[in-house]
Amino acid sequence: MSLDQIDHSLLAALEDDARLSFASLGEAVGLSKTPCWKRVQALEQAGAIRGYHAALDPQALGLGTAAFVRISVRFDKHAAFERAVCDHPMIVACHATVGDTDYLAHILARDMTDLDEFLRSELWRLPGVERFTTTIAMREIKSAGSLAANAARKR
Numbered sequence: 001m002s003l004d005q006i007d008h009s010l011l012a013a014l015e016d017d018a019r020l021s022f023a024s025l026g027e028a029v030g031l032s033k034t035p036c037w038k039r040v041q042a043l044e045q046a047g048a049i050r051g052y053h054a055a056l057d058p059q060a061l062g063l064g065t066a067a068f069v070r071i072s073v074r075f076d077k078h079a080a081f082e083r084a085v086c087d088h089p090m091i092v093a094c095h096a097t098v099g100d101t102d103y104l105a106h107i108l109a110r111d112m113t114d115l116d117e118f119l120r121s122e123l124w125r126l127p128g129v130e131r132f133t134t135t136i137a138m139r140e141i142k143s144a145g146s147l148a149a150n151a152a153r154k155r
């Protein structure tokens with residue numbers, strides 16, 4: 001999909017506050033309500049907008065320990081591993097990687113005891129897991145950066 005400046009502005013405004021009315025959103029980007037609604041609908045249909053979500057604070061929810069786990073999986077178990085990852089609530093993100101390991105998973109836990117229990121009792125039981133290495137995050141510097149700003153930047 002080819003995005004113009006108005007599309008980029010709409011995406012940035014929605015990324016900042018997805019609860020804006022179409023009238024407010026249109027005003028922010030210089031469109032009236034109906035053309036704004038049509039543009040947003042086209043962005044949704046094209047897949048540029050995947051959904052609308054509340055941004056939750058892990059700390060406020062008691063999930064104060066973040067870890068990144070590099071995981072190696074047996075060759076014949078990748079599909080089963082990926083299905084299991086998608087079903088596990090402590091794994092908030094997971095990426096297939098190239099390099100020494102097969103996956104990089106972002107884990108949120110209540111505390112170190114909760115993380116230790118997950119690693120010792122649950123991660124090992126996911127299909128095909130052969131080995132993993134864990135890195136504990138000390139503090140978060142940046143999360144949920146602006147995809148709209150990244151996409152709109154000049155080359």
